[in-house]
Amino acid sequence: MQVLFKVVRQKTPESALQIQTYELDVEPGNTILDCLNRIKWEQDGSLAFRKNCRNTICGSCAMRINGRSALACKENVGDELARLQAIASSTISNPSTQDSPPGEPATPVMTIAPMGNMPVIKDLVVDMKSFWDNLQAVDPFVATGARQIPEREFLQTPEERDRLDQMGNCILCGACYSECNAREVNSDFVGPHALAKANRMVIDSRDSQTEARLARYGQGTQGVWGCTRCYYCNAVCPMDVAPMDQIGKIKEQILDRQDDQANRSVRHRKVLIELVKQGGWIDERQFGVKVVGNSFRDFKGLMSLAPLGLRMIATRKFPLTFERSEGTEEVRSLIESVQQLESEVQNSKPIIEQPSP
Known part of the structure; x- marks a missing residue:
């Protein structure tokens, strides 16, 4: 079948x-990387993209495919095309096809772009x-200072090792980092890839x-x-x-160790949890005072709430009363x-014992 590849x-x-648009005759089972290789080999040798293993192992070929980051291999x-069709069926226009002359089927379109949250060097x-x-900032390496005998192997039980498997599957492709909304607006945020590795250390x-x-x-x-x-x-x-x-x-571990003054x-x-326990939903009158104003301990925080409070009063949106929701006890x-x-x-x-001499 003929497919148009629109490459940013x-x-x-x-x-x-x-x-730039390229047209290819492809099979449904061809990977996006197969198609990009053909474009480079047969149509445009100047097209730049990363690749290596072609087998979902190295993570090199991550890019934005039809609006979301994924591995081209x-x-x-x-x-x-099935995914795009499912999306298009719920919209007025169909973004996965390009208009064709009357009587001819529309040509499917695939849009390929570089990953986000990182500057482009060239093409993809x-x-x-x-x-x-x-990633380096979270120190993603096991600290071995607890070893009593540095040169001895530090053993783990099968259960302890199994807990690391999910995070260990990360191939550092950058897809999560590319799509991270927090990273897009906050350059200080280390990113989901780093914190997933951080939990492995925790x-x-x-x-x-x-x-x-x-x-x-x-x-x-x-x-x-x-x-x-x-998510x-x-x-x-x-x-x-x-x-x-x-x-x-990681948040759960921190919350277990720190009180509300941390x-x-x-x-x-x-x-938030305490207010939901009290009323089934959040009493907005208390929430800002308790969190931002630290229950009247933080005067500067309280003053920062004043403009919002005045606007709410002026627009009659300040809740004067609070009614608990149904099922609060439950x-x-x-x-x-x-x-x-x-x-x-x-x-x-269980308490983890260090290896004995």
């Missing part, structure tokens, strides 16, 4: 973007320096810096509290690492049951 190209970092033409090749720098029984890591990963918005929880990293990850889930696990991010989560019971279960699980974790 940029000859140099300073040059303007342009879209993993996605094939047939599945992509991006500069991944910030990606690697942010739960590794061999690591001796767990507490220091958690303190560092919870500082400001460069760590876990910078995540906006959009896009989970959606695009080709290896099912689920970076958003790993970020959530920082505003921790206070936000704890206050909600409270569920939350307390989960909290108790988490506490029991935490207390039942």
Whole structure:
């Protein structure tokens, strides 16, 4: 079948973007990388893109395929067109086809672009320096200071090792980083790839810096509290690492160790849970005062709420009363049951003994 490939190209970092169209006769089972290879070999040798293993192992060929980051060696033409058709069926126009003369079927269109959140070097090749720098920032290596005998092998049980498998599947392709909304608006945020690797260190029984890591990963918005929880990293990850889930696990560890005076991010989560337990939903009159104003301890924070409060009063949107939701007691019971279960699980974790001489 004939397919049009619209490739977003940029000859140099300073040059303007342009879209170049190539037409190929392809099979549904051809991967996007197969098609790009044919374009380069048969039509335009100047097209630049990364590739290596062709087998979903190295992560080199990550790019934006029809609007979302993916591996070109993993996605094939047939599945992509089916995905686009499913999206188009719920819209007025069909973005996956190009108009054809009357009586002829529309030609399917595939749009290929470089990954986001990283500057373009050329065409589909991006500069991944910030990606690697942010990975380095979380210190993604096991700290072995706890070893009593440095030269001896540090053993793990099969269960301890199995806990690392999901994060260990990360091939550092950059897809999650490319689609990260938090990274797009906050250049300090290290990114979902780095925090997924960070959780691997947190739960590794061999690591001796767990507490220091958690303190560092919870500082400001460069760590876990910078995540906006959009779940896009989970959606695009080709290896099912689920970076958003790993970020959530780090948050749980931090919340277990810190009280509401640690920082505003921790206070936000704890206050939210307490207010839901009290009323089934959030009492907005208390939320800002407790979180931003730290229950009248933070005068500067309280003053920062004044403009918003005045606007709400002026527009008659300030809630003068609060009515608990139906089923509040049931909600409270569920939350307390989960909290108790988490506490029991935490207390039942085995103590990891260091190797003896």
